[in-house]
Amino acid sequence: LVQQADDLQKLEQGCKGVVEKVADSLKNILEGDEDKIADQKNVNDKPVDHYLQSFQWNKVKYRADKPISELVDMLQKDIASIDNDVKSKFNQYNSTKTSLASALRSRTGNLSQKSLTSVVNPNNLLAPDASEYLQQHLIAVPKNQVKDYLQSYESLCPMVVPRSSQELAKDDEFSLFAVTVFKKHSAEFIHKVRERRWTPREWKFTEGGREAEEREQKKLENDERRVWGEALRLGRTGYSDAVMAWIHVLALRVFVETVLRYGLPLSFVCGLVKTDKKVVEKVKKNLDGAYSHLGGNAFGRDKKGRVTKDDAQTANELQATGHAGGEDYNAYVYYQFEIA
Numbered sequence: 001l002v003q004q005a006d007d008l009q010k011l012e013q014g015c016k017g018v019v020e021k022v023a024d025s026l027k028n029i030l031e032g033d034e035d036k037i038a039d040q041k042n043v044n045d046k047p048v049d050h051y052l053q054s055f056q057w058n059k060v061k062y063r064a065d066k067p068i069s070e071l072v073d074m075l076q077k078d079i080a081s082i083d084n085d086v087k088s089k090f091n092q093y094n095s096t097k098t099s100l101a102s103a104l105r106s107r108t109g110n111l112s113q114k115s116l117t118s119v120v121n122p123n124n125l126l127a128p129d130a131s132e133y134l135q136q137h138l139i140a141v142p143k144n145q146v147k148d149y150l151q152s153y154e155s156l157c158p159m160v161v162p163r164s165s166q167e168l169a170k171d172d173e174f175s176l177f178a179v180t181v182f183k184k185h186s187a188e189f190i191h192k193v194r195e196r197r198w199t200p201r202e203w204k205f206t207e208g209g210r211e212a213e214e215r216e217q218k219k220l221e222n223d224e225r226r227v228w229g230e231a232l233r234l235g236r237t238g239y240s241d242a243v244m245a246w247i248h249v250l251a252l253r254v255f256v257e258t259v260l261r262y263g264l265p266l267s268f269v270c271g272l273v274k275t276d277k278k279v280v281e282k283v284k285k286n287l288d289g290a291y292s293h294l295g296g297n298a299f300g301r302d303k304k305g306r307v308t309k310d311d312a313q314t315a316n317e318l319q320a321t322g323h324a325g326g327e328d329y330n331a332y333v334y335y336q337f338e339i340a
Contacts, residue, residue: 004068010252011076015246016337018083023340025090029231035216043243045257057249062248069160069269071252086238093224107217111174112140112199118210119169120203125178128204134161135183138201139192140174149177149198150263156192159185176201207215221226221311250335257333264293268333272309280336286332296333 023041043051049287057064062071106115115140124135141149154160156166164180181189190200251270258268 001068001256004072005253005256005260007072008074008249008256011072011079012246012249012253012335014076015079015242015249018079018241019239019246021083021340022086022235022242025086025231026082026235026239029093030076030091040232041239042236043240045240048243049274051243052247055251057251058244058248068252068256073247074296075249075252079242082238082242082245089227089234095228096220096224096227100217100224103213103220107213110140111171111176112201115178115213116168116201116203117213119176120179121168124168125286126180126196134180134183135186136178136180137186137193138203139177139179140201141174141177142174142198145196145198146175149196152196153177157177157181157185157188157207161165164328174199210282242280246337246339250337253335254333261333287334291332293331295329 023037026037026040041048046054062074066074106120107112108114111119120138126134128135139153140151150165153165154162159182160255161180161182161249167175167177169176178306179189193200254270258266273283273287
């Protein structure tokens with residue numbers, strides 16, 4: 001039982017972590033909308049409070065006649081499966097969302113980053129195989145540097161074709177120019193362009209490229225909507241299943257700890273006290289006052305009737321029940337938790 005108590009403590013922390021991760025994933029996918037997030041955070045089709053108030057051990061899934069070690073193993077597998085499934089689906093959603101954002105940027109960004117398929121007319125450019133010696137480069141220049149560019153591009157490197165620069169397009173931030181350079185100096189020209197913090201743009205004409213980009217963007221938009229829905233559904237069920245697993249682990253912790261503390265035959269009542277941060281210390285003091293007699297010699301009362309703790313006796317009690325030193329000891333079995 002002592003080993004199982006340790007295993008359950010670790011498992012409970014794992015369950016808490018999974019619940020928090022799923023809650024965070026729901027927050028991200030719903031863009032922080034608290035009302036929508038709250039709508040998704042149901043447990044077994046009930047609000048969390050209602051589930052806790054009406055909690056009953058799931059005898060079908062976690063049969064009470066099973067050994068505790070087997071129940072712990074089942075719960076470990078369940079929470080790991082929930083974590084993996086939710087993580088995998090949300091990673092898929094994030095990947096799809098990133099791909100869509102990239103596609104949108106390529107169509108709606110500025111001339112230094114957007115796709116040039118719909119911008120450049122191939123009839124205005126030198127075809128890649130049109131000359132054995134010449135090569136044309138596309139350069140995106142910030143608007144406030146266009147004058148400097150026009151005055152200096154011919155001298156960036158040897159054998160830039162004079163007056164070959166032509167403006168192909170411009171937007172609010174950049175102008176796009178085509179410049180012709182002898183091929184043997186192309187690498188040097190591009191290097192000099194980057195030194196000036198201008199942006200060389202790669203472009204290759206593809207027949208039907210514009211239509212292909214539109215089809216790809218539409219596909220990504222459909223994929224993003226579909227995976228968003230799948231992730232939301234899995235997040236909702238994952239949250240519910242993770243909380244249920246967590247509460248079952250807590251119930252097992254109470255059972256095991258009670259046996260370790262008080263032995264057999266079993267005679268105990270388990271209850272939940274709902275509170276908030278403002279009054280949690282007051283609630284704890286009231287519980288200590290009501291149940292300090294269960295702590296044996298580890299607890300006593302001063303002349304004013306206030307509960308006091310004997311640290312030496314507390315250490316003995318911890319050792320007797322198989323607890324590690326330094327753990328906060330209570331006269332009764334007590335676990336404090338907050339569901340994200």
